[in-house]
Amino acid sequence: xxxxxxxxxxxxxxxxxxxxxxxxxxxxxxxxxxxxxxxxxxxxxxxxxxxxxxxxxxxxxxxxxxxxxxxxxxxxxxxxxxxxxxxxxxxxxxxxxxxxxxxxxxxxxxxxxxxxxxxxxxxxxxxxxxxxxxxxxxxxxxxxxxxxxxxxxxxxxxxxxxxxxxxxxxxxxxxxxxxxxxxxxxxxxxxxxxxxxxxxxxxxxxxxxxxxxxxxxxxxxxxxxxxxxxxxxxxxxxxxxxxxxxxxxxxxxxxxxxxxxxxxxxxxxxxxxxxxxxxxxxxxxxxxxxxxxxxxxxxxxxxxxxxxxxxxxxxxxxxxxxxxxxxxxxxx
Amino acid sequence: xxxxxxxxxxxxxxxxxxxxxxxxxxxxxxxxxxxxxxxxxxxxxxxxxxxxxxxxxxxxxxxxxxxxxxxxxxxxxxxxxxxxxxxxxxxxxxxxxxxxxxxxxxxxxxxxxxxxxxxxxxxxxxxxxxxxxxxxxxxxxxxxxxxxxxxxxxxxxxxxxxxxxxxxxxxxxxxxxxxxxxxxxxxxxxxxxxxxxxxxxxxxxxxxxxxxxxxxxxxxxxxxxxxxxxxxxxxxxxxxxxxxxxxxxxxxxxxxxxxxxxxxxxxxxxxxxxxxxxxxxxxxxxxxxxxxxxxxxxxxxxxxxxxxxxxxxxxxxxxxxxxxxxxxxxxxxxxxxxxxxxxxxxxxxxxxxxxxxx
Numbered sequence: 001x002x003x004x005x006x007x008x009x010x011x012x013x014x015x016x017x018x019x020x021x022x023x024x025x026x027x028x029x030x031x032x033x034x035x036x037x038x039x040x041x042x043x044x045x046x047x048x049x050x051x052x053x054x055x056x057x058x059x060x061x062x063x064x065x066x067x068x069x070x071x072x073x074x075x076x077x078x079x080x081x082x083x084x085x086x087x088x089x090x091x092x093x094x095x096x097x098x099x100x101x102x103x104x105x106x107x108x109x110x111x112x113x114x115x116x117x118x119x120x121x122x123x124x125x126x127x128x129x130x131x132x133x134x135x136x137x138x139x140x141x142x143x144x145x146x147x148x149x150x151x152x153x154x155x156x157x158x159x160x161x162x163x164x165x166x167x168x169x170x171x172x173x174x175x176x177x178x179x180x181x182x183x184x185x186x187x188x189x190x191x192x193x194x195x196x197x198x199x200x201x202x203x204x205x206x207x208x209x210x211x212x213x214x215x216x217x218x219x220x221x222x223x224x225x226x227x228x229x230x231x232x233x234x235x236x237x238x239x240x241x242x243x244x245x246x247x248x249x250x251x252x253x254x255x256x257x258x259x260x261x262x263x264x265x266x267x268x269x270x271x272x273x274x275x276x277x278x279x280x281x282x283x284x285x286x287x288x289x290x291x292x293x294x295x296x297x298x299x300x301x302x303x304x305x306x307x308x309x310x311x312x313x314x315x316x317x318x319x320x321x322x323x324x325x326x327x328x329x330x331x332x
Numbered sequence: 333x334x335x336x337x338x339x340x341x342x343x344x345x346x347x348x349x350x351x352x353x354x355x356x357x358x359x360x361x362x363x364x365x366x367x368x369x370x371x372x373x374x375x376x377x378x379x380x381x382x383x384x385x386x387x388x389x390x391x392x393x394x395x396x397x398x399x400x401x402x403x404x405x406x407x408x409x410x411x412x413x414x415x416x417x418x419x420x421x422x423x424x425x426x427x428x429x430x431x432x433x434x435x436x437x438x439x440x441x442x443x444x445x446x447x448x449x450x451x452x453x454x455x456x457x458x459x460x461x462x463x464x465x466x467x468x469x470x471x472x473x474x475x476x477x478x479x480x481x482x483x484x485x486x487x488x489x490x491x492x493x494x495x496x497x498x499x500x501x502x503x504x505x506x507x508x509x510x511x512x513x514x515x516x517x518x519x520x521x522x523x524x525x526x527x528x529x530x531x532x533x534x535x536x537x538x539x540x541x542x543x544x545x546x547x548x549x550x551x552x553x554x555x556x557x558x559x560x561x562x563x564x565x566x567x568x569x570x571x572x573x574x575x576x577x578x579x580x581x582x583x584x585x586x587x588x589x590x591x592x593x594x595x596x597x598x599x600x601x602x603x604x605x606x607x608x609x610x611x612x613x614x615x616x617x618x619x620x621x622x623x624x625x626x627x628x629x630x631x632x633x634x635x636x637x638x639x640x641x642x643x644x645x646x647x648x649x650x651x652x653x654x655x656x657x658x659x660x661x662x663x664x665x666x667x668x669x670x671x672x673x674x675x676x677x678x679x680x681x682x683x684x685x686x687x688x689x690x
Contacts, residue, residue, distance in 0.1 A: 290546075291374060
């Protein structure tokens, strides 16, 4: 799976600009579904038909990543920018970005006064340098969007990359499609857009699919690093089954189903209570008349930095969990 | 109806957002006494239908919404038998220290909320509210037994029995918004002895405290012609100005503002006057933070009103209401519903304004 993961995380695709990553995923899932379509918002929806009148199940992993958008180009060719999604200014200085056309930029800062040295440099003081000699030689323009640039690193058990949020979820969904040979359910694998700017792809795809159960597959924070937040989730202790996050309480029946499935197949799992942040499941849950919803989370350190870290065993166990859940009848 | 004993049962039954099962069961049984049908939907909304007598098909319908969920606590981490927790909904951290709780583990366990004693606190910290992550629940059991009985993600509710205060007042936990549920029960009971043309959906909504989530889906599913949300509002007390509050035991607060269809507001006021029922008008200049906010923009839009039940000490375990106010809200709702006739929606226009005094 690592090759697939590397390909997914290194592909460009900030929110609203998911064409390239959608193309990559579409190639990866060719032949694995009965129907594949792209909806009006750009969600990639693959349907695997069930045989025996099971449930209509929606699984969502978002393919968009956070990024930056050009707001101004000055006479010397420096770009000012704004955030697309929850960009953390701490992580920007010295970072590299890549635009859709391949243009590379580095992030620099205005002069930092002595008394400001211990503070986070706000976005307004930063700029992107694309190596242009003047305004006319800048190969991008206002409104163009860049993703962060950072190579995938395989540390063996642990993996590091930008955009594990949520390409690791996309990888889990693709591998689940590969491994799921037979299911009674009508399963919709949704590679959603615009999650980072407000769960917008999940909102519309859930409305269109009208699922009877919805699951997101996304990353969650951990409490296992020095002086971390109070949180029981750790890397390598198994996929996390969501109980609560910043905006959603998982359906108790969905949570139970996942716990029982994990116990039945003997994989490790953790229960997740996340105090901030949320996933596509939040939007799925309140679609139309309401959908029992939950989330399988991949524990991830340093979320929304260019060096997000996950544990490979958690990833493969998440696939096992989803496959096992989809092979059996679902009773909530 | 014995409103105090109903409120006692409603308030003392646990039902934290997303886990309203127990209180939903109680509410369903109460509503079923007066309704033609009671059902529960995918998000845990409990929906009672009392059919109207109107002949036109499809019959017009009104949705009443009062939320069933209460704020509570959820375990985030277990360390040496002590339970760290965070809130579900906006619990006031100032009132948690020293509370008794029930931890809903493999079985219910009594617990208490502890923190460091004042003697050892640095002076600067003594002056401040203790943040949630410095509080913990102690259930008194050895660590290994705790880990067996309690898991991360289990819930805890504050333990509190209803106190009958002097005068007309009672205090307990979760009157936000079980007082509204009681008012809906009063309304249904009243309607049992009245003629009403419209179908009435009394909805005990789920997950209001975490983002109006039950109201979003139940309003979508029911697609009513009109809706009235009932929720608690700030009653007068020391430290709050008259502009921020309504008065206790002076009747329902009929809310007015962009979240409210003006003609519905006016009709509620007219109804209160006709009943000679005391009422108050409460302005809400923006978001009301209630189910009304979600219902109003459901589908192609639903004319919505909001009635406030005056309440002191919101989001603590000693929320206080006037029993008479609860009863008045129920009567006002019933009388309003009885007024709804076949032509009501045609008169619900924006211009010219339907007359009515403010």
